[in-house]
Amino acid sequence: MAAIPLIYIARNLRVRRVTTALTAAGMALVVYVFATVLMMSEGIRATLVATGQPDNVIVLRKGAGAEINSAITRDQAAILESLPGVATDADGRALASKEPVVLSNLVKRGSGKASNVTLRGSSQTGLALRPQVNLVQGRMFRAGTSEVIAAQSVAARFAGVTLGGTLRFGGRDWTVVGLFDAGRSGFDSEIWADAEQLMAAFRRQSYSSVVLKLADPSTFDTLRERIDTDPRLTLEAKREERFYAEQSEALANFISILGTSLAIIFSIGAVVGAMITMFGSVASRVGEIGTLRALGFRRGAVLVAFLGESLLLSVLGGVFGLLGALAMQAVDVSTTNFATFAELAFQFRMTPAIAFQSLLFALFMGFVGGFIPAWRAARLKIVDCLRAA
Numbered sequence: 001m002a003a004i005p006l007i008y009i010a011r012n013l014r015v016r017r018v019t020t021a022l023t024a025a026g027m028a029l030v031v032y033v034f035a036t037v038l039m040m041s042e043g044i045r046a047t048l049v050a051t052g053q054p055d056n057v058i059v060l061r062k063g064a065g066a067e068i069n070s071a072i073t074r075d076q077a078a079i080l081e082s083l084p085g086v087a088t089d090a091d092g093r094a095l096a097s098k099e100p101v102v103l104s105n106l107v108k109r110g111s112g113k114a115s116n117v118t119l120r121g122s123s124q125t126g127l128a129l130r131p132q133v134n135l136v137q138g139r140m141f142r143a144g145t146s147e148v149i150a151a152q153s154v155a156a157r158f159a160g161v162t163l164g165g166t167l168r169f170g171g172r173d174w175t176v177v178g179l180f181d182a183g184r185s186g187f188d189s190e191i192w193a194d195a196e197q198l199m200a201a202f203r204r205q206s207y208s209s210v211v212l213k214l215a216d217p218s219t220f221d222t223l224r225e226r227i228d229t230d231p232r233l234t235l236e237a238k239r240e241e242r243f244y245a246e247q248s249e250a251l252a253n254f255i256s257i258l259g260t261s262l263a264i265i266f267s268i269g270a271v272v273g274a275m276i277t278m279f280g281s282v283a284s285r286v287g288e289i290g291t292l293r294a295l296g297f298r299r300g301a302v303l304v305a306f307l308g309e310s311l312l313l314s315v316l317g318g319v320f321g322l323l324g325a326l327a328m329q330a331v332d333v334s335t336t337n338f339a340t341f342a343e344l345a346f347q348f349r350m351t352p353a354i355a356f357q358s359l360l361f362a363l364f365m366g367f368v369g370g371f372i373p374a375w376r377a378a379r380l381k382i383v384d385c386l387r388a389a
Contacts, residue, residue, distance in 0.1 A: 016281065020313060023277045026270045027317025027362055028324065030263060035325035035358040037259025039348040040333075041252040047346040048248040051186035052241035055087075055217045056129055059210045059227065062236045066247065066339045067101040071206040076233055080210050085223045087215040089125075095213035097126035100199045100206075103342055104169040104191075106158040116342040117154060119169065120187075121195030121207075129213055132185050138163050138178030141194055146201075148193040149178035153345040157334060161191070170201030186244060189334070189345045211240065247339045267365050270317075274369025278310050282377045303378035310370020311363055318362030325358070326350055 014020070052058075059080055064070035072080075080086075081094040088094055100121040105114040120126075127133060127140065141147035148167065155161040155176075167174045174193065182188040195207070214220060224237045238246075328348040337344040 016277075019277050019280065020316075023270075023273050024313055024317040024320065026273045027314055027365055028321035030266045030270045030365065031318045031321025031358050031362050032324045033266060034260065034263035034361050035322055035350075035354060036328050036348060037255060037263060038354045038357065039325060039328060039350055040259070040346075041256040042351055042354060043346045043349040044252045044255070044335075044344070045245070045248045046349050047184060047188075047344065048186050048244040049241060050132065050184060051182075051244040052239070053129070053131070053213075054239070054241055055214045056240035057212045057214060057220060057223060057237050058240045058243050059212065059235050059237045060208070062234050064236075067099075067208040068103060068340055070208045072098075072208070072210055072235065073206050076235060077207055077210050079230070079232060080212060080227070080235075083212075083223060083226055085215055085219045087213040095125060095129060097122060097129055097211045098195060098207045099126060099209050099211065100195055100202070100204050101208040102170075102198065102202050102204070103340075106161070106167070106169075108157055109159050115158075116336070117158065118190045118340060118342040119148075119198060120190050120192050121198035122192045123195055126192075126195075126211065129211055130182070130187060132183035133180050133187050134183075135178050135180050138176075141177055141192070143194050144197065145194065146172055146174045146197060147177045148174045148191050149180055150176055150191045151188045151345075152179050152181050153188045153332065153334075154191060155179055156332075157343075157345070167191075170198070172201055184347060186247070186344065189343055247337065250339060251335070251337055251344075263361075267361070271365050271369040274310055274313060274366060275373060277313070278306060278370050278373035279376070281309065282306065282373050286380065299378040303374045306374035306377045307367070307370050310374065311366045314362045314366025314369075315359070317365075318359045321362065322355055322358055 059072065060067065060070035061072060077096075077098045081096045086094045086096060102119050103116045104119050106117045107114055123143065124140065135149065136152065138149070141149055150161050155163075160167055161176060163176055163179055165176045167176065180187075180192075182190075199205070199207075212223075214223065220237075220239060227233050227235055227237045325348075329350055332345060332347055334343050334345040336342070
């Protein structure tokens with residue numbers, strides 16, 4: 001069976017510029033929504049996964065889904081520091097960071113609305129365990145003082161978070177002495193203070209988590225077994241990477257499901273638009289179809305030609321939709337993380353898999369919208385077509 005040349009298919013779309021542009025624009029909008037939703041979910045996952053280090057272990061109370069729900073006593077923290085397999089510094093001290101984590105309301109710039117921000121009690125050791133966190137302005141807070149360092153993205157979003165500024169939480173004033181960049185990880189949404197001072201301000205008697213650096217990452221299972229079998233420790237150890245990946249699942253899945261559902265609803269309109277366009281093309285080219293059939297092109301060739309027009313139209317819309325979605329990578333956004341109830345800053349993230357899925361979605365819309373008109377064109381009889389012409 002001879003196939004109708006591709007150049008003929010493309011020429012028909014070029015001739016009908018207005019309808020082609022409008023239909024492609026509708027598909028582009030749907031692909032844009034579909035792609036940005038997937039990019040948002042991927043951005044959240046990438047941000048939280050980047051928060052963890054492969055040789056770090058985070059320990060929380062058993063059953064605690066997040067640090068704000070966890071409690072580790074001072075005695076338990078001391079036992080964790082003494083466990084075999086924990087790395088030590090040049091002075092023989094365990095590389096462990098005992099950290100309280102609490103939430104505090106700060107006022108957002110512009111809107112004036114309050115939102116939860118994560119406050120983390122840490123130390124020089126805690127900073128050393130997070131190589132992605134780098135001070136870019138000012139200095140590290142001093143132990144035993146009411147000084148804090150804040151992420152640059154927090155400073156950009158919240159009023160009063162400026163170098164040398166004063167924040168009020170926990171019943172006292174805190175001075176911002178440094179700003180840090182956390183390499184687009186979850187720490188970019190946090191403010192850090194001295195652990196003991198933060199516990200005193202919020203009247204806490206226990207830590208939220210303990211982060212341990214392994215001397216050898218392959219000994220994680222052994223360390224976890226020691227923690228699980230020690231009757232003094234009702235605690236659970238996880239690799240830091242896995243813990244933060246789990247933190248992203250609820251929010252990322254919710255956005256993905258909700259956004260994909262909206263994209264599917266919008267796609268119905270795009271499919272109808274493509275179908276109307278293709279039916280209009282068939283109606284205006286009845287004589288042309290008859291001529292093609294008279295020249296020896298079979299029904300299958302006509303069907304493939306008209307279906308090809310619809311698919312080409314969908315590819316055009318898909319490409320423009322993806323280009324629009326790519327531009328979103330330059331946008332910084334924030335939302336509330338379901339696991340922590342605090343703001344999480346992240347960026348849209350495009351991947352080859354998202355681009356492929358988006359184009360596949362566009363082709364699906366083109367196929368569904370174009371098949372019935374193409375089938376209708378292929379079923380027209382030669383005599384009726386020539387008579388109508």
